[in-house]
Amino acid sequence: MAQIFRHSTNLISRLSIYGSAFIIAALGYVVYAVSGSSYMTDVNVARDQPVPFSHKHHVGELGVDCRYCHTSVEESSFAGLPPTQTCMTCHSQIWTKAPILEPVRASYRDDKSIEWTRVNALPDFVYFNHSIHVAKGVGCTTCHGPMQEMPLTWAANTLQMSWCLGCHREPEKYVRPKEYVFSVTYEAPANQVELGRKLVKEYKIRSLTDCSTCHR
Amino acid sequence: MFPLLHMGRPWLAYWMFPYPNTMGTWPQFRSPLVWDVFAVSTYATVSLLFWFVGLIPDLATLRDRARSRIKQVLYGILAMGWRGSAVHWHRYEMASLLLAGLATPLVVSVHTVVSFDFAAAVVPGWHTTIFPPYFVAGAIYSGFAMVMTLSIPIRKFYGLEDFITMRHLENMAKVMLATGLIVAYGYMMETFTAFYSGNTYERFAFVNRMTGPYWMTYWSLILCNIAIPQLMWIKKIRTTVWSLFVISLIVNVGMWLERFVIVVVSLHRDFLPSSWGMYYPTRWDWMTFIGSIGLFLTLLFLFIRYLPVISISEMRVLVEEEEKK
Numbered sequence A: 001m002a003q004i005f006r007h008s009t010n011l012i013s014r015l016s017i018y019g020s021a022f023i024i025a026a027l028g029y030v031v032y033a034v035s036g037s038s039y040m041t042d043v044n045v046a047r048d049q050p051v052p053f054s055h056k057h058h059v060g061e062l063g064v065d066c067r068y069c070h071t072s073v074e075e076s077s078f079a080g081l082p083p084t085q086t087c088m089t090c091h092s093q094i095w096t097k098a099p100i101l102e103p104v105r106a107s108y109r110d111d112k113s114i115e116w117t118r119v120n121a122l123p124d125f126v127y128f129n130h131s132i133h134v135a136k137g138v139g140c141t142t143c144h145g146p147m148q149e150m151p152l153t154w155a156a157n158t159l160q161m162s163w164c165l166g167c168h169r170e171p172e173k174y175v176r177p178k179e180y181v182f183s184v185t186y187e188a189p190a191n192q193v194e195l196g197r198k199l200v201k202e203y204k205i206r207s208l209t210d211c212s213t214c215h216r
Numbered sequence B: 001m002f003p004l005l006h007m008g009r010p011w012l013a014y015w016m017f018p019y020p021n022t023m024g025t026w027p028q029f030r031s032p033l034v035w036d037v038f039a040v041s042t043y044a045t046v047s048l049l050f051w052f053v054g055l056i057p058d059l060a061t062l063r064d065r066a067r068s069r070i071k072q073v074l075y076g077i078l079a080m081g082w083r084g085s086a087v088h089w090h091r092y093e094m095a096s097l098l099l100a101g102l103a104t105p106l107v108v109s110v111h112t113v114v115s116f117d118f119a120a121a122v123v124p125g126w127h128t129t130i131f132p133p134y135f136v137a138g139a140i141y142s143g144f145a146m147v148m149t150l151s152i153p154i155r156k157f158y159g160l161e162d163f164i165t166m167r168h169l170e171n172m173a174k175v176m177l178a179t180g181l182i183v184a185y186g187y188m189m190e191t192f193t194a195f196y197s198g199n200t201y202e203r204f205a206f207v208n209r210m211t212g213p214y215w216m217t218y219w220s221l222i223l224c225n226i227a228i229p230q231l232m233w234i235k236k237i238r239t240t241v242w243s244l245f246v247i248s249l250i251v252n253v254g255m256w257l258e259r260f261v262i263v264v265v266s267l268h269r270d271f272l273p274s275s276w277g278m279y280y281p282t283r284w285d286w287m288t289f290i291g292s293i294g295l296f297l298t299l300l301f302l303f304i305r306y307l308p309v310i311s312i313s314e315m316r317v318l319v320e321e322e323e324k325k
Helices: A008-018 A020-036 A055-061 A084-091 A099-110 A130-135 A140-144 A161-168 A192-202 B010-016 B032-064 B069-079 B086-119 B131-157 B166-196 B200-211 B215-233 B241-268 B283-306 B312-324
Strands: none
Touching: A008 A020, A084 A099, B010 B032, B032 B069, B032 B086, B032 B312, B086 B131, B131 B166, B131 B241, B166 B200, B166 B215, B166 B241, B200 B215, B200 B241, B215 B241
16 A cells, blocks of 8 residues: 655654654743744833833933832832922023923923833832832832933833742842932942841841731 | 623633733632633633544544535545645554643643632532532533433434444443542532531521522432432343443433532622522523523534544454454
8 A cells, every 4th residue: 555654754653743842842931932032022122102202311311210200119018109289490590492491391281290111110019009118228220220321211121020029039138228229329238148138137027928917 | 602602791701811901800820700801711722622633533534535626625635635644643643642631630720720619719509629520520410411411312312322332331330430429429529518617607507508488490400310329230231231321311301400500609698698589590591591591502413413423543453453353
């Protein structure tokens, strides 16, 4: 009886069957890599905004403190986005005719908020609170990255649960003295873990891995 | 299908598996639902393999007798190069033996783990140690009833009476009698231990089953699963095809009722009276149910259309033995 398949079928079938474990693992890896990539998470991808606000200029060059605009970070769960009035505290005096700032002036004139695109956002089932983090020695730049180097604004981290757990499970690796929380130039010292352990005790950081801490 | 549907959010069913995820957590290994994932996946894999390996010689027959190129190629790929040589047959018999030996204890383990979904909970009517053997026996009981319900029409309409004989059907009836009695023992022990325990909630759960708003489902259950199948002790009934068919349908209904009684009747009135309520299936529930039966029948008929209903290679052996006599 004539053969149905060519001789190469022997090789192909052996490769695909014995290799199926590797093929599946490789496919799994591809899915894992793509789903964690910045294509899916938008990490380090500058987001379009109505006004091209530069943290690099305002924070890095001018030295404006985070709290000047993000006013409620020490009291509230939400850090706050500045009203147009905050922008106008300076821009009513400087760069008053710059075309790049026209949307700001229009917003002030027409009493309509600037519609900023949210860069760092968590789903509603996560009850994140800024004030507790700031009070216990988590710096702004620890989570939000080097804002003073961003000419446009992007997310420095995925904000996925596994990323949050990275610190919640080992806070001693990330905690800094409270006086440096709003510093953009603070760098973790060589003895971070040792210092961190001391701070965790001193600041009474606990219950970080209880589900209801974040998922009230 | 229902292992996926009963998850509530079936599109997130993959969350039950331990894979490196963005949550940085493993599934809750203390939960019977996660044990289920492993037990049912194992059982499904082994069953699928056993089914496929068993089909290989027959797929080869279909490949050899194929009248179109497409059929030749498709059956050929599935037959995986079967030549019918002595070596192939030896390996086939060994593999079948191993898979059968593996699948049998898996029946026990998978139904035991499924029973843990109930037994490991604290709900009155669920939290009892009789559940693992009760579920295994119930599964075998239900399985044989389903096989009878399907094989009787199939043998009639496809002319397979010489292959699925009266002796087969009678033996199935005897297995059903045996497992049915184990299930009956399970019902008795459930009720006995509920009252013997002295636990108010357990006692109430059983009084509620027998006299509460769902009393009809409970007594229909006893009728369908215990009372009526006892008719199979009578040889005349056991050897009449249509009466076996009717009894097997009744047992199918009884097993559905058993699951309804376990799930719904225990849940509708548990510890806190302010939470008590009535469950009435919605049209979506009925449509899902009927849809799943439709899916089953579709796949069954596709099988009958494209694959051998009875093992050709095994029949070849038996026919030869018959002719020798």
